[in-house]
Amino acid sequence: MNRIITIFILILSVQNSVFTCNSCGGGTGDLAVLALDGIALFNIGVSRDSYTGLWDKNGSWIQNKYSQSQYKIILNTAYRLNRHIQFAVSVPFVYNTSNIPGLKSSGSGIGDLVIGGRYEIFHEFQPKKSGKKLSLDRSIPYLALTFGLNLPTGKSEETAENDVDITGKGFYSTTLGLSVTKSIIKSKLQILGDFSWQHSFEKKYDKYFGTAIDYDYIKQPGEKFNYSLTANYIFNSWHAVSITASGFMQNNYKINGTEGMNSNERSTNIILAYTYYPSIPFRITTSVKLGLPGNDFGVNAQGSTAFNVSFTYYISDIK
Amino acid sequence: MVKSILIFGLIAVIFYGCSSDSPVTTENNNPSDYTKIYTAVSGSNKFEVYSLTSTDFVYGYNDIGFKFFLNNAEQTSGFVKFKSTMYHGLGGPSHSVPASEKFYYDGGKHLFTGYSIFIMYDTAAFWTSDFNYNDEAFIDSSSINLVYSSKAQVYAWDNTVLEHTYILTMIEPSIPHVGLNDVDLMLHQTSNMTDYLEVNNAEMFIKPWMEAMGHGSSNNTNPSMVSPGRYKGSANFNMAGEWFLYDSIKVDGTFITRTPAPKFILQVN
Numbered sequence: 243m244n245r246i247i248t249i250f251i252l253i254l255s256v257q258n259s260v261f262t263c264n265s266c267g268g269g270t271g272d273l274a275v276l277a278l279d280g281i282a283l284f285n286i287g288v289s290r291d292s293y294t295g296l297w298d299k300n301g302s303w304i305q306n307k308y309s310q311s312q313y314k315i316i317l318n319t320a321y322r323l324n325r326h327i328q329f330a331v332s333v334p335f336v337y338n339t340s341n342i343p344g345l346k347s348s349g350s351g352i353g354d355l356v357i358g359g360r361y362e363i364f365h366e367f368q369p370k371k372s373g374k375k376l377s378l379d380r381s382i383p384y385l386a387l388t389f390g391l392n393l394p395t396g397k398s399e400e401t402a403e404n405d406v407d408i409t410g411k412g413f414y415s416t417t418l419g420l421s422v423t424k425s426i427i428k429s430k431l432q433i434l435g436d437f438s439w440q441h442s443f444e445k446k447y448d449k450y451f452g453t454a455i456d457y458d459y460i461k462q463p464g465e466k467f468n469y470s471l472t473a474n475y476i477f478n479s480w481h482a483v484s485i486t487a488s489g490f491m492q493n494n495y496k497i498n499g500t501e502g503m504n505s506n507e508r509s510t511n512i513i514l515a516y517t518y519y520p521s522i523p524f525r526i527t528t529s530v531k532l533g534l535p536g537n538d539f540g541v542n543a544q545g546s547t548a549f550n551v552s553f554t555y556y557i558s559d560i561k
Numbered sequence: 562m563v564k565s566i567l568i569f570g571l572i573a574v575i576f577y578g579c580s581s582d583s584p585v586t587t588e589n590n591n592p593s594d595y596t597k598i599y600t601a602v603s604g605s606n607k608f609e610v611y612s613l614t615s616t617d618f619v620y621g622y623n624d625i626g627f628k629f630f631l632n633n634a635e636q637t638s639g640f641v642k643f644k645s646t647m648y649h650g651l652g653g654p655s656h657s658v659p660a661s662e663k664f665y666y667d668g669g670k671h672l673f674t675g676y677s678i679f680i681m682y683d684t685a686a687f688w689t690s691d692f693n694y695n696d697e698a699f700i701d702s703s704s705i706n707l708v709y710s711s712k713a714q715v716y717a718w719d720n721t722v723l724e725h726t727y728i729l730t731m732i733e734p735s736i737p738h739v740g741l742n743d744v745d746l747m748l749h750q751t752s753n754m755t756d757y758l759e760v761n762n763a764e765m766f767i768k769p770w771m772e773a774m775g776h777g778s779s780n781n782t783n784p785s786m787v788s789p790g791r792y793k794g795s796a797n798f799n800m801a802g803e804w805f806l807y808d809s810i811k812v813d814g815t816f817i818t819r820t821p822a823p824k825f826i827l828q829v830n
Contacts, residue, residue, distance in 0.1 A: 304801040307801075342741075344740055345741060345797065405778060495775040502775050505773050
């Protein structure tokens with residue numbers, strides 16, 4: 243039973259990479275999260291994201307005729323400062339491949355570095371006094387204010403010389419959000435929700451694909467809303483599964499202060515994950531993210547299928 | 562029975578003999594790849610028009626060739642001139658279109674070859690063409706039919722400083738696809754919409770741009786002149802969807818295009 247409870251706590255630290263950005267580096271959704279009893283965690287994840295097609299401006303699905311993939315190795319670490327505050331860092335290494343004829347077939351490099359944290363307002367199952375008795379509070383959900391910063395450490399359209407060399411977005415972005423978890427059946431089933439608003443700062447380009455430009459080119463992506471809803475189910479002390487619906491909606495971008503017509507973006511994904519706990523401080527998670535290939539499941543966005551495996555080592559303060 | 566065998570044998574020998582000793586023709590004067598789309602006849606003059614582009618005269622660029630017959634004898638030397646005029650309704654304004662100044666005979670194609678660019682399409686308009694062989698034989702104002710082509714891309718703009726109208730015609734990509742595409746363009750100028758000059762030695766700067774996604778692409782090659790008025794380069798459309806292909810053009814060191822630059826809209830698959 244103790245093992246299940248510990249794993250249940252660990253589940254809070256699952257928050258698997260939601261692959262918020264398909265084409266470039268990481269996103270603040272890639273950050274790892276610590277449970278209340280955790281001091282620190284170290285995570286390494288490997289993923290392969292294969293682009294299956296895209297949704298055009300009308301939401302029509304266009305199948306990709308070529309094989310284009312992005313492999314990522316993501317190093318994550320999280321550190322808890324106190325019972326309310328924790329920080330996390332994510333460093334991706336990106337390797338892109340493409341078989342489009344006549345173009346460079348692979349490129350790689352460091353992606354965008356992501357730092358972030360959360361202020362945890364409530365934790366679930368905390369002791370409360372009712373009269374002289376001490377009991378667990380079963381009504382209050384886990385609630386945290388989340389924040390993140392995406393640093394453009396990867397190669398963007400400005401610095402990359404080929405499409406396939408792009409490993410980052412090229413601009414700074416911040417996220418501010420809420421993270422909620424509510425156990426439906428204690429130690430068995432929980433629902434997690436993550437919602438964030440992402441603001442990207444404008445970027446002035448001096449070059450485009452490595453070539454100097456002599457015209458004004460200042461780009462700012464639109465305001466973005468990210469969401470994910472997850473249901474976790476714990477079978478026993480060794481196995482847990484989850485299903486996540488995630489996606490984003492983004493307003494029109496601006497170039498030199500003018501909005502791009504019909505350039506709003508959105509997409510939806512389903513993520514299925516399985517976690518194996520060979521021992522208490524260690525877990526292995528595999529997941530598959532499925533874009534929904536079909537009309538109206540996205541707009542101006544690429545659809546993909548991603549496979550991910552990650553290994554997490556967890557340092558608990560349970561003595 | 563013996564008589565029948567002898568007759569059959571005789572016929573066989575005759576046919577064998579004809580096929581080996583007397584070829585029907587050794588020269589094929591039918592142009593390969595081209596389709597005959599029009600014939601103009603007047604008296605002893607006959608012009609046959611062939612197209613590599615379509616089965617009709619079509620809006621946009623037309624790769625065409627001519628056969629000229631004088632008293633039913635095909636002529637294979639000299640040149641052909643071809644000038645088309647668009648009339649915007651009866652009594653309305655009219656204008657000509659860019660075309661090869663002279664169509665010279667290509668022995669490989671068995672045609673007088675060149676191009677004509679039908680720069681407008683209007684269902685209310687009608688077209689006529691003037692045919693000229695060697696400045697000796699003429700057929701004037703022969704009515705032709707123009708068919709619309711969704712693949713055609715023609716962009717025209719006025720430059721009030723230089724007092725020219727420029728016509729930029731996209732020949733390729735006609736069927737744009739993901740990846741590198743050949744870009745084949747023609748640039749003409751006119752001051753009166755009657756006489757068109759091929760613009761040579763222009764500098765072109767192309768920019769493929771996916772407006773909806775807000776990005777461009779790498780590995781593009783700016784078109785450079787390959788023949789009078791004609792420029793070739795390449796454009797990379799790195800994903801399917803709607804792309805704009807902008808083309809900023811300099812002549813004698815000065816931009817002749819406006820800002821934003823002329824753009825062609827392409828549906829890439």
